[in-house]
Amino acid sequence: LPLTPVLLYLDDVSVSFDGFKAINGLSLAIEAGEMRAIIGPNGAGKTTMMDIITGKTRPDSGDVLFEGDMDLTQHDETEIAQAGIGRKFQKPTVFEDQTVRENIELALAGERSVFASLFYQESEADKARINALLDTVRLTHRASELAADLSHGQKQWLEIGMLLAQDPKLLLVDEPVAGMTDAETIETAKLLREIAKTRSVIVVEHDMGFIRDLDVKVTVLAEGSVLAEGSLDHVSAHPDVIESYLGR
Ligand code: ADP
Known part of the structure; x- marks a missing residue:
């Protein structure tokens, strides 16, 4: 086993x-704090792998261990999300008819009951947290606009902000830069690198320029x-990788 602490371990799944x-x-x-x-x-099998990690699909065999001893194969999607695994699907799913700020507020309120939400007063700490999240996802200047008016790339960032509101230990991100402009793609690599300073991230992507910008270990x-x-560079030079992409 590696010497650094392993956050997620799939064994012969x-x-x-x-x-x-x-x-x-x-x-x-x-590893904890790694982006892959x-x-x-x-x-x-990329999507199926994410489905297994998040409890959407149960494997026939093998172990999926989170933080050493939590066997994810024995838990459902809600329990796995609560344990600190967030998943960003390919298509952005933001509340289009709410403002950008309200989207983040709703994500933060996610754990409160509907009843509690009725009487909820936003604290100064909440406000600071929301502002920090808006800043992280490059949307401070658009906070009071409707989410519907954001570009596709900005909607992706907003949804990442909503996931960060749950403070996941591991964030799974599925093809974040599909459909983004070049400038948004470059910014997304920066954004994910920032996020990965405080948590682990798994990114599934096809865009090789983007993967190069991420500058992380790659699993094929x-x-x-x-x-x-x-x-x-190492995996690109692997003959089997060239074969599996270009062969057949
Ligand atoms: P990727 O995300 O890398 O494109 P997937 O995980 O979506 O790959 O799919 C892996 C293989 O499993 C594919 O051949 C796909 O058709 C098959 N597959 C995935 N999910 C199901 C399912 N629910 N039922 C039947 N076949 C599936």
Whole structure:
């Protein structure tokens, strides 16, 4: 085992759909405070891997350990979210008819009951927290505008801000820069690097320029298991990686 603390550990995980092994003996260790990029051809099992980590799909075999001893295969999606794993899906899902600030407020209020929310007064600490989150996701100047009026990229950032409001220990991010402008893509790499200073992040992406900007360890998935792991230059030079992308 590595010497740094492992936050998430997948050990020999497999799952089949109708006899087809979507995940096939997958092992993966994500350290506390690490950002990891996951790449791989379509059908490699990237989405299924995220589904397993977040409790949406239960593996047929293998262990998925969070913080050493929490076996995620024994918990449902809500429990896993509460344990500190946040997931950003590819499409932004913000409240379009609320302001940017209200979206963050709603995310922070997520844990309060509807009844408690009726009587809730925002404290100075909450305000400071909301301002800091808006700052982190580059949306302070748009705080009082409707989320509907944001660009696609800004909606992605807003949703990342909403997830950060839950203070996850691990954030899973699925193709964040798909559909973004070049400037937004560059900014998103910076944003994720900032976020990864205080938590672990797993990013699934196809955009190799973006992965290069992230400058993190890369895991290449193919046919449901790890094909190669290391720096982008290291995995790009791997003959099996070239084969799995360009071959067939
Ligand atoms: P990726 O995200 O890397 O493109 P997926 O995890 O979506 O790969 O899919 C891996 C394989 O598992 C694909 O062949 C896909 O068709 C299959 N698969 C994924 N989910 C299901 C499901 N719920 N039922 C049947 N097959 C599935």
